[in-house]
Every structure is written in structure tokens, then in C-alpha cells.
Amino acid sequence: MSGCSEKVVHFEVTARCSATGARLGRLSTAHGVVPTPAFLPVGSRGTVKALTPDELRDVGVSMVLANVYHLYLRPGVDIIERAGGLHKFMKWGGPILTDSGGYQVFSLARLCRVDDEGVVFRSHIDGSEHRFTPEAIIELQERMGADIIMPLDHCPPSSASVEGVVEAVKRTYRWAVASRRSHKKPGQMLFGIVQGGLFPELRQQAAREIVSLGFDGYAIGGLSLGESKSVMWSVVAETVTCLPEEKPRYLMGVGSPEDIVEGVSHGIDLFDSALPTRVARNGALFTVRGRQNITKANFRYHDSPVDPECDCYTCRTFPAAYLHHLFRCDELLVYRLATIHNVRFMMRLMERIRETIKDNTFADFKKDFLSSYQVTNEEMRVAQKQKWLSKARDHHGDID
């Protein structure tokens, strides 16, 4: 196993849903066990926006995601290494997954050259030129010491032609070979990433090739980039059939509550997304009925919590009218309060998912959840995503 010489690091599936592909598992890392299916809040720069490590623990987070591209540019890996690694730098004692930054290099930075040896890009912060190679990305992640690391991958845009996607799949494979070879750190898992755009047969081919290299887990990358949900799920379904049963499966950048419920039914074990924290800062709070916009006038006189069923600090403590007031005044405190609520909502959702897989009622739970949870209109969702992506590019990559 790639780098996983320590026995403590392993994955096991402990239960399966009889009606869907959902599975219950335990992902054991050097920094603790992650019960799966699990959702990872995004802390690209070594901080889940607005929350302390204590608050992450309090709401039930088991693993967080950070990002090599962002941390390499700021503060620099030397500073994190000097602090004793990423866990000590950000004072999060639980498991961490670092993403390789492949997606950021191809979407956020100004790309200069890409070839089989690596990629040259300009920083979105100051325009300085940098080179990432598969080997360097592994080394950076070994030095930062996350529990799960990702290889550099070539992530084509959702508008890419079939030729463009074929090239990205080939390159991602060659980089995977180089990454697999250079990874040495014991106790640190290295996952493979499956690319292949929206072409099911390319996805399957990519999955088989990546699996043949023998990684500790498999990620599906390059989805949730603006394509329709039905296309995304058919790609996921085709890909999963080519992934080994005994390894964890990670659907990168997904997603919303309804997407996670759907993804679990396809046999996905790990999810990450900036959505819950990002929309919280815009005043969109998750409830079982869907997102509620706390800035709307109907919350002005709302004396009860935003979600009376929620056990988070925000809902236990403050009336919705107070949150509404703080949002209208742009008060710092409210970004935290809203984030606590949304992350706790995601953790309660994952707890419920795991419970229902365990007692084999997940299919009913999925049906009930999706019938009561009002999904954000697809057209609006795509428009918001595009707006956010272009805003992120304009705003120094503040894309968590």
C-alpha cells in the first residue's frame, strides 16, 4: 500500500444498504477515525472560514480539507513545516486531507505551460511564476503531513472537447504514476484521482488505469463544475463500477445536502465542498425544508431560532431576528454563527445517513429527505456557481 505501512491506517466497510449502493465504513488515520460517509468542510488556507478548531470539533467534524496550492503560496510550506506540520500550525488535531491544487492551477491561477513533467503557472495573488511537478506536490504534502494527500491532476474545464479530456486523462495518469512512485511517507494515505470529463467511457478507462496503480483510495475529480445534475450522477455511477469495493471513494467538490444524499446512494464515502460555509456567509442557512435566506424581511421579527430542530450553538442561543439584524449590519459575528449552523447541519445529515445505512433504512431516509428538502432551482444554482467562480478569480482566489 502506498505509504500506508502503519497498521493504524486503513479503511473498512462495515455495513451496506440493500436497496442502494450506500455503505457504512471506518477510515482510520494516524489522527483518528473518520466514520464514513463523511463530509469534509473546506479550509483551503488552513482555516475553515470563521471557525476555530474547537468549534469544528464541537459541531462533529471528523476531518477537514486544506489545499496545497493555497498553502504553498501563503504562508509557504516552510513555515508550516517549521510549526511542526499542518496539524500543529492550524491546531487541528484530527485528520486532514490536502488537495493537490491541480484544480486551482487549472482554474484559478494563470496557466503558462503544461506538459508531462508538470505545470508552470502564475500566482493569482501576485503574478509570480511557479512550477508544480507531480513529485514536488507529493513532497510538499509529505512535509505538511496531512493524513490523506492527493496527486497533481490535470482538471479540464467542463467545456473541454473530447480530445482535450483525453489528453487530460493521459496526463493525469502519467502524473499518478510519478506521484505513486515518489510517495514515501509512512502513515500517510495517497489517493488516486479519476478524471474523464463528462464522458462515461473515458471515466471508466481512467478509473481502471488509476486503480491498476494501487492507491489507498480513489477520488472522482472534475465534476460539479456547472454540468447538469443528471449528467453528473450518470458519470459517477459509471465510474464507481470501476472502483474497488475495499477502498474509500471520494467525490471531490460535492456538495449540497441533496447531492450528498444522492452521492451516498452511489457508494461514495467522502465528500468535500465549500458550499455550506460559503452560502452561510451570504445568509443562506440550511434547514430540512431547504435553504432559508436569513436576510429576508420575514426574519425581522422572528423570535425563535432559524431551525428549532437544530442543536447547534447558534440555534440554541440566538433568535433568528438577532441573526437577521447582524447580517443587515454586516457584523462579523454572524458569519461565524451562520457557518456553525450550516456545518452542524451537514454533520447531523451525515450522522443520520450513517444511522440509516446501519439499520438498513437509508433508501427510505433518502426518499423522505429529498421530498422535504427544497432544492435550489437548477438554473439559479448554475448561475450562482458561475458568478461565484468568476468572483473568486477576481478576489484573490477567496473561493472557500
Add this chain to the structure above:
Amino acid sequence: MSGCSEKVVHFEVTARCSATGARLGRLSTAHGVVPTPAFLPVGSRGTVKALTPDELRDVGVSMVLANVYHLYLRPGVDIIERAGGLHKFMKWGGPILTDSGGYQVFSLARLCRVDDEGVVFRSHIDGSEHRFTPEAIIELQERMGADIIMPLDHCPPSSASVEGVVEAVKRTYRWAVASRRSHKKPGQMLFGIVQGGLFPELRQQAAREIVSLGFDGYAIGGLSLGESKSVMWSVVAETVTCLPEEKPRYLMGVGSPEDIVEGVSHGIDLFDSALPTRVARNGALFTVRGRQNITKANFRYHDSPVDPECDCYTCRTFPAAYLHHLFRCDELLVYRLATIHNVRFMMRLMERIRETIKDNTFADFKKDFLSSYQVTNEEMRVAQKQKWLSKARDHHGDID
């Protein structure tokens, strides 16, 4: 006594410094006892920026300040009343002092007319026209239910002529008479405000007149507005001689750590200022050696806490290098971490001041503190203050 029919509400001086005017006291309110000298963090809009009520308690805050002008405009006093009062709205169970908004009307809003009956102004938020009378300001504060309330006062700019200041003093007196008469709420203290600009004899006259009305405490307003420190302290010294020994004395809008130590030696019991929280959000962290700017390059590799002597959550948990990184990335979490540190610094300072008054070593403490605490250069301080005041006017009155 004005409104203080309940026995629980009273003030007593329990010790005096033999070498300075410093005094130790207990201010008992319906929501708890405030050991004095005390520093009140500013939460103009019903939130001390970036902190929860629990964090305020954790760092040792005994009383907070909110502001009628801000809360009247947003969310509106009806909403606060409906929530059960300001304590319940902002979920702060300890004592609250509300400032009348006199200062804001004369500095932040667009003033339209002022006469003996009150003041007409335009909101700094949307330009809407409003009228404050002394009676209305008392009523608004009775409805919000703070433990200590302030009457409407006429606060002239520091550049005002002697005639302008005389007029403001006269008007403040007439408004004080009207406020005193209309205040009815039991268990709620009403303080009088002494104006008089930088003219010691006007201050003394104002103090004697306001004291003759019999308030529950006395505030010195209209200072720390850009005048030199030596002028300010001579005005304070002259004013305090005209205030009764047995009532609490409150120096409004002051201040910095060094100002508070100085103010205590003049016999001041209560202070409030947005300085510790505001400068925290700009990266200036208090230490016994003075303010440290965490954004400076020397903190890049700083593995220990900003202030190894500090017991706050921030210093107990994070290396300075992490705070430096978060500031450089403009990450939300750091505004809270820096605020926690600065407020805790103020609370530790107040604890130390009270201890040394109690064991009669305050004069030595003052000398030691002022010799090691490097004060921000006066010229830079005045320039920063002016910059901040003009910025506050441009930025929707975000002047906490």
C-alpha cells in the same frame, strides 16, 4: 435616586489609593456586580464585534456598552423590545450600559436642526430624517432595558469656540433636567453627562449643575476627540473635583491601556472604548511592551504566542505565525482571535489595577506599567484617529 428604587442597584467605594485618586468599588446592577475600575467593550449595535456573549464572559468582561443611535436605526427598538429587551436580544446576561447617541448624532449623522427641545438629523445609513428629544431617548432606553442609561447630550466638536461650548453646556443641562424628570424605570440607573469642551472652568460649572440634579453616576463626555493627552488630563482633573465621592464616575470613549491607567489615578471608575477591538481587527495586539503589529514580517516565523504571558484562548492555542498568516489572507477567524486577545488584555489590566488599589500599590504599578508600555506616538495617534473618524463616516458608521 433617579429610578434606583431597588436596593440591589447601588455603588460603593471599598478602597482608596493613598498616593493617587484611584479607588476600588462595586457597582451593583440588576444583572450583576461590576467590580470597578472597569472597562466596557463597545458593542454599539448589540454585538461586541466578532465575539459571542460566552467569549465576553470567558475573557472576564463584566459590562458591555451599546448605543441607542445605532440600535434605534437598526434593528429598531420595537424589535429589541419584542425579543424581551436588549439582554435577551443579544443574549448577554450581564450588565449593559447604553449610550444615548448624543455623540453619534453630532458626529456621524447629518445634523439638521438642534434646539432646546431636541435634535433633528438624517440617518447615516439611508438619509432618512429622525428626531431625538431627551424624553424620547429616555423612553427608548427604558424599553431596551439596559442597567445604566445616558441622557441625550450636546457634544460639540473639539474645534468648537468657547461660545459654541457654552451653548452646548447649557443645552446639555436643559436636556439633563428633562431626562431626569422623565426617567421612571426602577432598577435602571441614569447617569448625568458633563460637557464643557477643553475649558476647565466650563467643565467645573457644568459638573456642579449636573450634580445638582442628582444622578446615579456622572460621565465626562466630549473628550478623547483629538486634543492632546495633557489637555485632556487637566480637564479630567478639574472636572473630577466637582463630582461627588459616593457616585460612580465614567470617562466616556477612553481608551487605550495607558489612558486607563492614567484615568484610574484621577479617580475614574468606568471606561469604554472601541479602541481595543478596532485596532485588533487591524492587527495591532496589546502586550505589556505596547502594541505589536502582527502583520509585520517579523511574525512570519514566530512559533510562540504573540504574548507568552497572556492566558487568552488565542495565546494559549495559536502560534503568532498562524495569526500572521490569517491576517495576510484576510481570514475571518483572525479578527475574532485578535479581539479576544485585546479584550482579555484589557480585562487583565483592570484586574491588576483593582488588585493594586486594594493592596495600596497602585502608584507603583502605574509607574511600572507606563515605563514598560510603549505608547503609540502622539502625532501618529491623532492622525490615525482622524483617519478612522472620517472612514467611519464614509462606511455607514462602522465606528466600533
